[in-house]
Amino acid sequence: MNVVSDNAQRPTSSSGSGGKSAEKIALENNKLHKRLCRLVGQAIGDFNMIEDGDKVMVCLSGGKDSYALLDLLLTLRERAPIHFDIVAVNLDQKQPGFPEDVLPAYLEQLGVPYHIENQDTYSIVKRLIPEGKTTCSLCSRLRRGILYRVADELGCNKIALGHHRDDILETFFLNMFFGGKLKGMPAKLVSDDGKHMVIRPMAYVKEEDTERYAEVKNFPIIPCNLCGSQENLQRKHIKAMLREWEKKHPGRVENIYSSLSTVVPSHLMDRQLFNFTDLQMDGVANPLGDIAFDEEPCATPSSVPGVIALQRDL
Numbered sequence: 304m305n306v307v308s309d310n311a312q313r314p315t316s317s318s319g320s321g322g323k324s325a326e327k328i329a330l331e332n333n334k335l336h337k338r339l340c341r342l343v344g345q346a347i348g349d350f351n352m353i354e355d356g357d358k359v360m361v362c363l364s365g366g367k368d369s370y371a372l373l374d375l376l377l378t379l380r381e382r383a384p385i386h387f388d389i390v391a392v393n394l395d396q397k398q399p400g401f402p403e404d405v406l407p408a409y410l411e412q413l414g415v416p417y418h419i420e421n422q423d424t425y426s427i428v429k430r431l432i433p434e435g436k437t438t439c440s441l442c443s444r445l446r447r448g449i450l451y452r453v454a455d456e457l458g459c460n461k462i463a464l465g466h467h468r469d470d471i472l473e474t475f476f477l478n479m480f481f482g483g484k485l486k487g488m489p490a491k492l493v494s495d496d497g498k499h500m501v502i503r504p505m506a507y508v509k510e511e512d513t514e515r516y517a518e519v520k521n522f523p524i525i526p527c528n529l530c531g532s533q534e535n536l537q538r539k540h541i542k543a544m545l546r547e548w549e550k551k552h553p554g555r556v557e558n559i560y561s562s563l564s565t566v567v568p569s570h571l572m573d574r575q576l577f578n579f580t581d582l583q584m585d586g587v588a589n590p591l592g593d594i595a596f597d598e599e600p601c602a603t604p605s606s607v608p609g610v611i612a613l614q615r616d617l
């Protein structure tokens with residue numbers, strides 16, 4: 304059963320698309336769909352996120368990222384050489400104005416097993432947190448506990464979240480700027496209660512791609528500001544900073560992201576990660592060793608103006 308409607312391959316109207324022809328738009332949509340499938344498949348493979356026999360609980364908030372996650376996992380399951388089950392779960396936190404029919408209608412139409420968990424965390428948070436104080440930390444702690452319990456009740460051994468590359472980068476900078484830690488958001492990690500495997504199959508996907516994909520697939524997005532709380536302001540600033548960098552220095556954000564998977568512990572200062580105390584010389588040349596006063600090469604030397612001038616003078 305192909306449970307995924309294939310709007311991604313369907314031409315859409317050319318209005319608002321810069322006068323592109325329907326064929327061109329269809330081609331771009333198709334490329335986007337393929338790219339997303341490839342990136343999600345790659346992340347799943349790289350981190351061994353899903354194995355044969357798994358039951359994956361896909362957390363569906365009604366936002367673009369979680370819709371894209373469910374959609375792409377369903378597509379990949381059709382093609383996967385292994386068998387795994389998917390259950391979509393939404394936690395209805397009883398925020399005022401939450402349109403409770405939207406997700407069940409969408410999931411019925413897809414034919415995906417699903418569960419809506421009704422828990423009025425909104426009232427609890429409102430009761431316990433004084434007016435004007437930020438409610439997100441209690442709200443998300445309550446949500447986390449409920450989702451772990453639901454995963455147990457549904458017999459799910461994996462919990463899939465829709466966080467993407469930009470969420471991971473923003474978290475990385477938030478932790479660095481405000482927490483003094485080099486720490487991002489893991490693609491796969493055991494939950495803090497030690498009982499669940501949390502996976503983020505969208506870890507390699509750019510946010511702008513999920514935005515476009517949501518438009519192409521026409522997901523019935525539920526607004527995320529129903530609780531009335533402000534989105535984390537610092538995260539907003541970091542998002543803006545990254546977008547600005549990407550605009551002014553194309554490739555910089557991509558490089559920062561790849562640095563997260565190319566860590567050189569001996570060139571950092573964490574004594575837990577690298578044993579500086581017992582370090583010994585072994586007389587063997589090592590390109591990863593210290594290069595004394597030399598600058599780390601960070602650009603192709605011939606492209607650096609100073610080097611070009613120096614080469615001319617020598």
Ligand code: SF4
Binds near residue numbers: 438439531532533534
């Ligand atoms: S924005 Fe609202 S729903 Fe989201 S974590 Fe904060 S309080 Fe909870």
